[in-house]
Amino acid sequence: MPCVLTEEANRKMLLTALDVPTEGVRHVQDETVAYVEDDSQGNGSLYITDNVVTWRNSSGQGFSLQYPSISLHAVSRDLNAFPHECLFLMVDGKLSDDADPRQKSSDDEDEVVGPFEGDTATTEVRFVPADKGALDAMFNSMSDCQALHPDEQDTDSEADDFEANYYEGMEGEDNLTPEGQRTLEHLENLLLNGQGQGDGQNRPNAGNEENTNQMDEDQFADADEMQ
Amino acid sequence: MNIHLFYSFFKSLVGKDVVVELKNDLSICGTLHSVDQFLNIKFTDITVTDPDKYPHMLSVKNCFIRGSVVRYVQLPADECDTQLLQDAARKEAAQNRQR
Numbered sequence: 001m002p003c004v005l006t007e008e009a010n011r012k013m014l015l016t017a018l019d020v021p022t023e024g025v026r027h028v029q030d031e032t033v034a035y036v037e038d039d040s041q042g043n044g045s046l047y048i049t050d051n052v053v054t055w056r057n058s059s060g061q062g063f064s065l066q067y068p069s070i071s072l073h074a075v076s077r078d079l080n081a082f083p084h085e086c087l088f089l090m091v092d093g094k095l096s097d098d099a100d101p102r103q104k105s106s107d108d109e110d111e112v113v114g115p116f117e118g119d120t121a122t123t124e125v126r127f128v129p130a131d132k133g134a135l136d137a138m139f140n141s142m143s144d145c146q147a148l149h150p151d152e153q154d155t156d157s158e159a160d161d162f163e164a165n166y167y168e169g170m171e172g173e174d175n176l177t178p179e180g181q182r183t184l185e186h187l188e189n190l191l192l193n194g195q196g197q198g199d200g201q202n203r204p205n206a207g208n209e210e211n212t213n214q215m216d217e218d219q220f221a222d223a224d225e226m227q
Numbered sequence: 228m229n230i231h232l233f234y235s236f237f238k239s240l241v242g243k244d245v246v247v248e249l250k251n252d253l254s255i256c257g258t259l260h261s262v263d264q265f266l267n268i269k270f271t272d273i274t275v276t277d278p279d280k281y282p283h284m285l286s287v288k289n290c291f292i293r294g295s296v297v298r299y300v301q302l303p304a305d306e307c308d309t310q311l312l313q314d315a316a317r318k319e320a321a322q323n324r325q326r
Contacts, residue, residue, distance in 0.1 A: 067293075071251070071293050074288075074291065088290075139291070146267060150265040151294075
């Protein structure tokens with residue numbers, strides 16, 4: 001059972017030697033201070049890449065976060081809650097390997113366990129860039145990369161082909177409230193007739209027709225003829 | 228239940244206020260800004276329904292919630308046509324069985 005750790009000792013365990021990421025780098029933000037649960041890790045650079053979020057100081061020490069473990073991220077601008085404008089991350093699990101005496105986590109690693117399953121802890125991480133104007137870009141880059149890492153267990157294998165032909169990316173950037181009803185109507189028609197009525201937001205008709213034909217054939221084929 | 232149905236339905240709720248309960252029991256109320264095919268959710272103007280437990284969340288205006296950590300999405304009752312949803316779900320399930 002470890003003794004109560006000094007802040008510096010805790011920081012040393014948290015950080016490990018890391019290389020500068022080179023692949024799929026979407027955003028680099030220098031002069032960024034990282035806070036883990038309110039403990040400053042000092043100044044460094046934040047790398048938002050397709051595969052991982054890495055923060056690294058000038059000594060080459062840092063930490064990496066896997067996207068499936070980033071439950072939520074946001075831009076925090078209210079200085080009452082935290083004294084710096086920052087990119088706030090809610091991370092599933094603890095960053096350091098040592099168990100904090102305050103936590104009751106059953107497993108050391110959180111990678112094999114689903115998000116928030118079991119007694120995994122939650123870690124609050126904040127990145128404070130010197131350039132506060134970069135926060136929106138950091139948020140957007142992280143959002144884009146998150147979409148590259150859906151959970152395997154959430155995937156409905158039956159729906160894969162279905163989804164791929166219809167939607168991609170984030171829908172809803174332009175307030176869709178006036179179209180809410182149309183979308184529902186589209187959905188109803190889609191499931192009734194096997195083809196959408198198109199609200200302008202969907203993929204080109206090629207995708208619709210492809211699936212429509214497939215579904216129609218299956219619907220009306222004799223059981224004997226179905227593969 | 229096919230995730231596709233949920234995605235379409237959530238899309239139609241953009242601009243409405245919903246409450247999302249995460250698997251770690253945190254509840255977040257916000258205006259639905261957008262949703263993607265993995266049910267990742269973007270909120271604007273969020274409030275936290277349990278500020279004592281998560282005080283730091285109060286300062287957040289916009290946030291991105293990973294779809295896989297969502298336990299429940301609480302919908303405004305007047306925006307939810309349950310009959311429509313039931314019909315759509317039944318049809319979709321029937322079509323899936325015929326594949």
